[in-house]
Amino acid sequence: MLRKLEYSGPLDARDREAVLALPHTLKTIEPHGYIVREGDRPTHSCLLRSGFVYRHKIVGNGARQICSIHMSGDIVDLQNSLLGTADHNVQALSRAEVALIPREAVKKIAFDRPAIGLAMWLDTLVDGSIFREWIANVGRRDARTRLAHLLCEFALRTESAGLGRHDAYTLPMTQEQLADCTGLTPVHVNRTLRGLDLDGVITRTKRTVTVEDWKRLAEEGDFSSAYLHLRSDQLELVQ
Amino acid sequence: MLRKLEYSGPLDARDREAVLALPHTLKTIEPHGYIVREGDRPTHSCLLRSGFVYRHKIVGNGARQICSIHMSGDIVDLQNSLLGTADHNVQALSRAEVALIPREAVKKIAFDRPAIGLAMWLDTLVDGSIFREWIANVGRRDARTRLAHLLCEFALRTESAGLGRHDAYTLPMTQEQLADCTGLTPVHVNRTLRGLDLDGVITRTKRTVTVEDWKRLAEEGDFSSAYLHLRSDQLELVQ
DNA sequence: CGAGCGTTTGATCGGTGTCAAGGATCGTGG
DNA sequence: CCACGATCCTTGACACCGATCAAACGCTCG
Numbered sequence A, B: 001m002l003r004k005l006e007y008s009g010p011l012d013a014r015d016r017e018a019v020l021a022l023p024h025t026l027k028t029i030e031p032h033g034y035i036v037r038e039g040d041r042p043t044h045s046c047l048l049r050s051g052f053v054y055r056h057k058i059v060g061n062g063a064r065q066i067c068s069i070h071m072s073g074d075i076v077d078l079q080n081s082l083l084g085t086a087d088h089n090v091q092a093l094s095r096a097e098v099a100l101i102p103r104e105a106v107k108k109i110a111f112d113r114p115a116i117g118l119a120m121w122l123d124t125l126v127d128g129s130i131f132r133e134w135i136a137n138v139g140r141r142d143a144r145t146r147l148a149h150l151l152c153e154f155a156l157r158t159e160s161a162g163l164g165r166h167d168a169y170t171l172p173m174t175q176e177q178l179a180d181c182t183g184l185t186p187v188h189v190n191r192t193l194r195g196l197d198l199d200g201v202i203t204r205t206k207r208t209v210t211v212e213d214w215k216r217l218a219e220e221g222d223f224s225s226a227y228l229h230l231r232s233d234q235l236e237l238v239q
Numbered sequence C: 001c002g003a004g005c006g007t008t009t010g011a012t013c014g015g016t017g018t019c020a021a022g023g024a025t026c027g028t029g030g
Numbered sequence D: 001c002c003a004c005g006a007t008c009c010t011t012g013a014c015a016c017c018g019a020t021c022a023a024a025c026g027c028t029c030g
Helices: A003-007 A015-020 A078-083 A103-112 A114-140 A143-160 A175-182 A186-198 A214-220 B003-007 B015-020 B078-083 B103-112 B114-140 B143-160 B175-182 B186-198 B214-220
Strands: A025-029 A034-036 A044-050 A052-058 A064-071 A089-092 A096-102 A168-170 A202-205 A208-211 B025-029 B034-036 B044-050 B052-058 B064-071 B089-092 B096-102 B168-170 B202-205 B208-211
Touching: A015 A103, A015 A114, A044 A078, A044 A103, A052 A096, A052 B114, A064 A114, A064 A143, A064 A175, A064 B114, A078 A103, A078 A114, A078 B114, A096 A103, A103 A114, A103 B114, A114 A143, A114 A175, A114 B052, A114 B064, A114 B078, A114 B103, A114 B114, A143 A168, A143 A175, A143 A186, A143 A208, A143 A214, A175 A186, A186 A202, B015 B103, B015 B114, B044 B078, B044 B103, B052 B096, B064 B114, B064 B143, B064 B175, B078 B103, B078 B114, B096 B103, B103 B114, B114 B143, B114 B175, B143 B168, B143 B175, B143 B186, B143 B208, B143 B214, B175 B186, B186 B202
Parallel strands: none
Antiparallel strands: A025 A096, A034 A089, A044 A096, A052 A064, A052 A089, A168 A208, A202 A208, B025 B096, B034 B089, B044 B096, B052 B064, B052 B089, B168 B208, B202 B208
């Protein structure tokens, strides 16, 4: 059950048992349900077993900025639980099943079993890498490039998580949420997405994105997958 | 020498010896000198002993986005060295002295001495928290608010690192670099800073920022220090 | 004293935001 | 199965923040 997570790092021997033996509570969160609120002092970390969740902050003028999206298999919330007070919100995008693990158990396994500890540490470093790319995306790219970039990221992450294909995947987000990922307004996201569609780069139907021309989308999105730090066998899927 | 770093976490017993015994090489980097280039495969992590460095990315149209600033005492580059291929550049802002530590030694100490490992892990989590705040800053705040926020962050980090006072500190950055932190243009940074100055919120002389009205600056910058995860005794400095 | 870099200022342009309204779609309950 | 309300998407007109272009000014260092 939890093992896919560990696969993202190097494979381990009987470390798996230890992972499987972790104490945890399963929980289902409805869409829009909160997993953590800013200011909470969470006592559990959580592993996402299915569904999508996002982290976000609300700034002074009431605007919302989404800082990351997580999909099945991701560890969410080492951040908040290890640091004490939550500095952001974590909310479900779709219905999501999570496994809650006490923070003490997380700390313990990390140091009892170095291979697991390292894998978790690397996971937080990859998270950081994605944050940096988002800073650059929001700070220095125009609307069309930003959105194309975001679509590329989702494509690769979806595929590498085994949730779909990079050239046709489910994106359970409204345009308003895409706007909050990219620092744009919903109206402008709409126009920009429409532009990509009209130009034959993608097509959209409901919650599905089909990439008509991956090479072009990656170019338009100024996208290079290096920052995702995927393993080489996950990368060869694309091109 | 390296111990200030560990102070940012809980205090430790003879873990200190282990830290002090870490193999390392000292190096001085001139302003604008690179510590890591995107695409490198660094083999050492580095601890900043003095000076300032910044991480940045160059996007497709040639624009640069700075994703973080580091000051004396920070660990830079766990990121790049542990992850394999560097996904961003690290460059010196001012003359900087760094201690280079082999990645294997970092891994080893992290797991041999859990208290140190945890401290380093927490450090990467705090980095992540700052990245998230920057995403929100660049994505959802207007120019004046962004800059005020950035000035507040530097103020508190400078003071908590023991490098100066929060209400009057050295900021060794050009307006162009501030622009690259905030996703603005140098021209607009100039006008905006000037606005804050004219309104009596700050005054600037060369490389020194004096905060005339901290409360006001924090308000204008929509600033709350929670995301820095400072210890309470570091926080009481500022009200 | 001159070169180079950073700062300052003005004029103008354009990408996104804002406001507003209509149209689609979906889930729910009758 | 249909009606309804809510949510989301789409489109248009217009405003504005910040970008761009250009030039002058002021340090600092050789």
